[in-house]
Amino acid sequence: MVAPTVLPESLLGRPFTIAAAGQHGVSRRVLAGKRFHRLVTGVYVHADVELTVRVWAQAALLVTAPDAVVTGVTGLQVRGVYAGSPWPLRLVSIHPYVVRRPGLAVTRVRVLPPHDVWLADPAHCLLAACRAGLDLVDAVAAGDALVHRGHCDLASLTDCLRAGRGAGSTQARRVSHLMRARVESPRETYARLLLVLAGLPEPTCNPNLGGDAGFIGRADLAYPEYAVIVEYDGRQHAEQSAQWERDLDRLDDFEAASWRFVRVTRQRLRRPRAVVFRVYSKLIAGGYSGPPPVFDPEWVALFERRSAALRTSQTADPRSWALCADAPRGHLAVVR
Template identity: 40%
Template sequence: MGEVRLTTARRERERGRRNRVRSLRRLVRGVYLEKDDEPTLLERCAAAVLAAPPDTVVVGVTALWLHGVEVADPLPVRLATATDLRRRTPGLRLVRRHLLPLARNRVALPVPAWVEACTELSIVDAVAVADRLIKLGRATRKELVEAAAAATGRGCRTARRAAELARPNVASVRESELRLMLIMAGLPEPRCNVAVGDEQRRIAEVDLYYDEFRVVVEYEGEQHRTDGWQWSADIERYEALAAAGYAVIRVTAARLRQARALVTTIHDHLTERGYRGRPPRFGTEWRSLFEA
């Protein structure tokens, strides 16, 4: 799990330093940190594993953070064990599993960590994590689909649905959210991070693209506003896209929060360019995910 500076009360007793634990930071029962700094997530996980049964594995949302995918809150530390549980430890969420997930250094591998996390994630977050794992090269869509199909119990339906909705080439969580906002309202699915242009030149790579209607949807994070060079490059890029006949819809975090109006605007652009599908539908699930 990596190098961390932990000690246990038992170890200190064996070294004849019973009173030293009073000057250390306690992480969980019987496990202490040998420095005064705020413990890292890795140190909290290592302490949790020391305090738990010997077969314990870090799983779910916590394991995803250790793999570089930050979703929800990694605390309390999520753990799984095949050992009978006899007591609860504050700060840990320990569950019993007859079959433990594949792990390396006591941390579940990315795909089984994602499957476990689906027990507590919304469908939007589950898809965003799946997209991110694919983008980072830590999973393939095929691996996610197969793992979800084999899953049973709580969260398996979310995992199966999320695996089917996962896509490669998604650059950010916001892009995942925006894509789901559109398709879950009944609009056609755009392609992700597509290079557009003609035979003579490549104009730009865009976040979401409707080929048939030449409609581009771009999510702009804060760096697009605060970085002067980026702002200037964006202006040139959007001018080139407009000159080539593309409709460009620019989406900010504030606009993303006005989900219904945003989806309606994108539908209107599609309709102006020949889309004849049904108008967007804002059902109960859509409202709970994007308007709550």
């Protein structure tokens, strides 16, 4: 029996090229075996390495120009902000010859964005994502998440988006006006924009609320002026019985203190207009005298044509990268 090829440690923890493998005596035949995954053409990784978006990005950098920088949606995903489609992997370079590989979208630029070695800074990743067509809801959710995760502060992120010029700059400026601090999940962003873009007043994000007896708890979204609370109940709460019971107790306490509340669930989001009208009716009961909601073509496109469930299914998931060993070969890059 032929002894298996002994692999150097440098090939065990990260992607490597065929040339690098050859320098250590690892043949193409060995690379074609079960111990390795081929990521992009000419780049492999040991099968024991967890396939994360960071690993995919490192693989892409091995076949692009030395100055290439990961940016856009891919840069957001490397930081744990999962917005938009995972493919193609997006990079920029000032090199005159742009690599064309399935699964990669390398854009030639005159000046590289601010970056740390190979990853563009968070604000410029979001700006690039807006330029690449990330829709308004996903872009705002990404901005909220960058702030919540501490990747950048709201002021600097806002300044970067408003300073952008050229393609996507109008979208970036809109995003800058809609981002908020204290947003803890994309679902909260989605629910807030569902209401605001229909013309209802903007709720406060994650405020601490109380009644005559003092502090009661924190709400996802609230209209203190009208004593209305909007809560998103995710499936994870129903599956975690202790958390579910605490949530029910808290909502009972709010109701006892004369707060009106609307509970938003995944199932209810299948009928987004109904959710908006539920909130509107509670606002009216609380003394709101503003205009009724308006569902313009943009609102329809963002919330009805692209439902919450569809939006989730089209967004990169951190667990999905491990299942994508052959994915780039089935995706065509959009190279500008």
